[in-house]
Amino acid sequence: MGARQGVPRDGPVNLSNGSPTVNGPMIVTLSVLTLASVLFISGKVRSDLVAVGALILLMLCDILTPGEALSGFSNSVVIMMVGLFVVGGGIFQTGLAKMVSSKMLQLAGTNETRLLVMIMVVTSAIGAFVSNTGTIAVMMPIVVSLAMSAGTNPGRLLMPLAYASSLGGMLTLIGTPPNLVIQETLQAAGYTAVSFFTFTPIGLVCIVVGVVALLFLRRFLPKNDRDADDGRRGRSLQDLARQYQLRQNLYRVQVGAGSPVCGKRLHELDISAKHGLNIIEIRRKISAKNQFFKTINQEIAASHTIIEEEDILYVHGPFESVQAFALDNGLKMMDRRVPENKQAPGSEQYATEDVGIAEVMLTPTSRLINRLIKESGFREKYRVNILGIQRKDQYLLHNLKEEKMRFGDAMLVQGTWRDIARLATEPDVVVVGQPIEEARKVTMDNKAPIAAGIMGLMVLLLISELIPAVASVMIAAVLMVAFRCVRSMEDAYKTINWESVVLIGGMIPMSIAIEKTGAAALLSDGMVGLLGGYGPLLLLAGVYFTTSLLTMFISNTACAILLAPIALAAALQLGVSPYPFLFAVSVGASMCFASPFSTPPNALVMSAGRYRFSHYIKVGLPLQIIMGVVMVAVLPLFFPF
Numbered sequence: 001m002g003a004r005q006g007v008p009r010d011g012p013v014n015l016s017n018g019s020p021t022v023n024g025p026m027i028v029t030l031s032v033l034t035l036a037s038v039l040f041i042s043g044k045v046r047s048d049l050v051a052v053g054a055l056i057l058l059m060l061c062d063i064l065t066p067g068e069a070l071s072g073f074s075n076s077v078v079i080m081m082v083g084l085f086v087v088g089g090g091i092f093q094t095g096l097a098k099m100v101s102s103k104m105l106q107l108a109g110t111n112e113t114r115l116l117v118m119i120m121v122v123t124s125a126i127g128a129f130v131s132n133t134g135t136i137a138v139m140m141p142i143v144v145s146l147a148m149s150a151g152t153n154p155g156r157l158l159m160p161l162a163y164a165s166s167l168g169g170m171l172t173l174i175g176t177p178p179n180l181v182i183q184e185t186l187q188a189a190g191y192t193a194v195s196f197f198t199f200t201p202i203g204l205v206c207i208v209v210g211v212v213a214l215l216f217l218r219r220f221l222p223k224n225d226r227d228a229d230d231g232r233r234g235r236s237l238q239d240l241a242r243q244y245q246l247r248q249n250l251y252r253v254q255v256g257a258g259s260p261v262c263g264k265r266l267h268e269l270d271i272s273a274k275h276g277l278n279i280i281e282i283r284r285k286i287s288a289k290n291q292f293f294k295t296i297n298q299e300i301a302a303s304h305t306i307i308e309e310e311d312i313l314y315v316h317g318p319f320e321s322v323q324a325f326a327l328d329n330g331l332k333m334m335d336r337r338v339p340e341n342k343q344a345p346g347s348e349q350y351a352t353e354d355v356g357i358a359e360v361m362l363t364p365t366s367r368l369i370n371r372l373i374k375e376s377g378f379r380e381k382y383r384v385n386i387l388g389i390q391r392k393d394q395y396l397l398h399n400l401k402e403e404k405m406r407f408g409d410a411m412l413v414q415g416t417w418r419d420i421a422r423l424a425t426e427p428d429v430v431v432v433g434q435p436i437e438e439a440r441k442v443t444m445d446n447k448a449p450i451a452a453g454i455m456g457l458m459v460l461l462l463i464s465e466l467i468p469a470v471a472s473v474m475i476a477a478v479l480m481v482a483f484r485c486v487r488s489m490e491d492a493y494k495t496i497n498w499e500s501v502v503l504i505g506g507m508i509p510m511s512i513a514i515e516k517t518g519a520a521a522l523l524s525d526g527m528v529g530l531l532g533g534y535g536p537l538l539l540l541a542g543v544y545f546t547t548s549l550l551t552m553f554i555s556n557t558a559c560a561i562l563l564a565p566i567a568l569a570a571a572l573q574l575g576v577s578p579y580p581f582l583f584a585v586s587v588g589a590s591m592c593f594a595s596p597f598s599t600p601p602n603a604l605v606m607s608a609g610r611y612r613f614s615h616y617i618k619v620g621l622p623l624q625i626i627m628g629v630v631m632v633a634v635l636p637l638f639f640p641f
Helices: 024-042 047-060 066-074 076-093 096-108 112-127 132-150 155-171 177-188 200-220 237-243 271-275 319-328 378-382 417-423 435-441 445-464 469-482 489-494 498-516 519-534 536-550 556-574 579-590 600-608 613-638
Strands: 250-255 278-285 296-300 312-316 331-334 355-362 385-391 394-396 410-416 429-432
Touching: 024 047, 024 498, 024 519, 047 066, 047 498, 066 076, 066 498, 076 096, 076 132, 076 445, 076 469, 076 489, 076 498, 076 600, 096 112, 096 132, 096 445, 112 132, 112 155, 112 200, 132 155, 132 445, 132 469, 132 600, 155 200, 155 579, 155 600, 155 613, 177 556, 177 579, 200 579, 200 613, 250 319, 271 278, 271 319, 278 385, 319 331, 355 417, 378 385, 378 410, 378 417, 410 417, 417 429, 445 469, 469 489, 498 600, 519 536, 536 556, 536 579, 536 613, 556 579, 579 613
Parallel strands: none
Antiparallel strands: 250 312, 250 331, 278 296, 278 312, 355 410, 355 429, 385 394, 385 410
């Protein structure tokens, strides 16, 4: 599974009493596994339902006890996956993923080939020292954000990301558990133990082969088609801002000392009548002590709002009118390209985690039809500002107070997300889209340094191994919630993809059944008996591909534990060096790409990439075979027989 995170097992089948024979429980187990695989490939039944159904069958047939069947859901890897989803949610919601991805975008541009190569190289480098599950936790939010920024379907990059995390594990001794398993096997047999970087040449070959192969195999990944549901979700915040020309008509002015507007309420100034402008928002500094926490208080401008010195007023209207208003009242025009909280310009000017925009329409029976905007009471009753009106193909953006509202008009409003959501419950208007869902899309950029610190702490704990890996991840998840990098506990639960969690939790006990019934031992023994007399190269291929096949159904750690002594005995029986055979076990156990439940990274990206089982077969299976052919040819060069 992940580096230094093997799935605990009851232990491999004891082979000292002779080879296992085919029996009833073994036949039932293999039949259930075959049926599950067919359903996975067909995609007609949810993968988590298939996994749970397979568990039930194995329990009903007395192959697994209830404790064994449910052991997957208490497994550290499954618990760690839950925590990693929360950590990833925090990285997303604070905008940290967006910031890092923008830097990567500057390096690679929007070219998909350069993006794929860069992502795989960076991920492999991280995977050499951090578990593949931890690597995915760090990189997946960044890659999704990167794909969205580059206009690429995330599914084009996420599967290569998952595979790269496994490829990087072959670079160092601690990169993946099978490396440690073969080191222990060699030491126990009296051979010289491998060093920390003995695996590096093999790992580099794996990475090169993986990158080159995926450049050809990516044609089978999801295309760059737009999501079919996009049209039903309403326009995005960026779409609304562009269509209503918000950025072209939104200006900021700062109240200086001695300005005649200081201490006055907005309704006293009558700015709309005098200048044809609309003050939609006021931001004022509340603290400058800690830049990690919110230092700007943002509020919707209400008629009773009192203007204070150093307030920043967000003014909507023509530039000439805004400039005249600023000159008349001793206000400073601010450069729109340098926001007051040093955030990048764009949607942050009209939408944050607290305040947002939405499009509303009047219902056929609305009491607001044919009423003037200034008489509608939108600001007083609903606490939202009307920024623009779309009337057929025409956009009305200025002097809105004198406009009558008509049935069929679409109006752009700004207010707190809570008030917009409350507006959706009014019988007179219909809010287009889902305000609460849109609010979740707005990143809390001021919390990005906290999220970065938490992520750095998690990586440090994973590398140092001071505490168990699962504890490191859960600490990071709790800190994300405690420091509100994830908005609430409810949002934390929503970041978790339960289908992936149930899939992995349900398939882990399947490997227990395969080992318990002797199916794995029967296969490995048969391999040695069949190929042992045909020379070391053919036996090496048998060891590699047997390991590669078994690791699709049992954890890579359990697979290595099971096959390492068999590979050692086969090498000694032929009178050749055991090193290439044991390295074949390690690489074969780690390079599993053809199944979504074979490793946590494969499962973690399944939902975000919208993959079906067939994607893993079309992309992962050829890659797994190519890797095997190359490794069988290369291993004897590094470690001669």
